[in-house]
Amino acid sequence: MWTETFKSFLSIAIELTVLFVVISFAINLVQAYIPYEKVEKYLSGKNKGMAAAFALIFAFVTPFCSCSTIPVVVNMLKKKMPFSIVMIFLFSSPILDPTIITIMGVVLGWKVSIIYTVITTVFSVIIGFALEAFGFEKSVKNVMVKGYEEETKTFNVKAAFNETLALMKSVYPYLINGALIGSVIHGLVPTHWIASAFGSDKWWIVPIAAIVGIPLYIRLSSMIPISQVLIxxxxxxxxxxxLIISSAGASLPEVILLKSIFKKELVVTFVLSVIMMSTISGFIFYLV
Structure with missing residues (x-):
């Protein structure tokens, strides 16, 4: 049993390592052609539809975890960007990671990856505009978190390689942890137990999974190999x-950081919004 677990770990780890390195390197090369100055200009523009689209693009090309997103959000608020646009970025940045979405397509299937991207994109936009419409902009504290500085990068093959190494240091351990957990589940947890306990006829597991994902703080990169084995x-x-969306979209460390820049009512609404997005998304995946 332990031998099977070890073999499963090696198989998953090698597959994910190759995918991660190749995809990360390619994406870092592509980032050389993204005009960040124009993106920031459109984010601050009066055309809310265009600004929302660029907020999603900005979220997609900045693969931060939920906690790393906070300093960028603070910087956007400092520059007086529209509140709804900032919220769209806050919700979408941790869950729209191009590298992980691509790996998701390879591991779980492109249909799953595409539906995931569409659902999270639509919900991020809806929630962002809804929060502004309900006046939550007043719940932003006049507090600025230090430690974020913008930098101009020159991208080429060498720079893309260095960026890939940096990403490996920050994200790769979570990927390997996910592979380890997934291999343990594969080798030691009986198939019939998971199928009977979390099968398709248990609709109530969806909202429970959405709630449980918040305090777990499992990064998206860790959840992909785990979810592959669970399925x-x-x-x-x-x-x-x-579980994937809720654990990536919010976490206890992020909520603590948000309390320093948002009032209590906005923090609570943020968490409830992530749970709602995760729950409805789970039911949508049931239907399709």
Whole structure:
């Protein structure tokens, strides 16, 4: 049993390592052609539709975890960018990671990856504009977190390689942890137990998975290999995706950081919004 677990770990780890390095390097090369100055200009523009689109683009090309997003959000607020646009970025940045979404497509299937991207994109936009419409802009404290500085990067093959190494240091350990957990589940947890406990007929598992994902603080990079094994073991796709979105979209460390810049009502609304997005997304995956 332990031998099978070790073999499973090696298989998952090698596959994810190759995918991660190749995809990260390619994306870092592509980033050389992204005009960040124009993106920032459109983010601050009066055309809210265009600004929302560029907020999503900015979120997509800045693969931060939920905690790393906070300093960027503070910087956007400092520059007086529209509140709804800042919120769209806050919700979408941790869950729209191009590298992980691509790996998700290879591991879980491109249909799953595309639906995931569409759902999280749409919900991020809806929630962002809804929070502004309900007047939550007044719940932003006049406090600025230090430690974020913008920098201009020159991208080439060498720079893309260095960026890939830096990303490996920050994200790769989570990927390997996910592979380790996934291999343990694969080798030691009985298939029939997961299938019976978390099968497709248990609709109530979706909201539970969405709630449980918040305090777990499992990064998106860790959840992909874990979810691959859970689905292979018989767990329904709905609760798996609800867990992925909630654990990536919010976390206890992020909530603590948000309390320094947002008032209590906005922090609570943020968490509830992530749970709602995760739950509805899980049910959508049930349907499709």
């Amino acid at each position: 292979a073991k018989g767990m329904a796709l709905g609760p798996v995706m609800a």
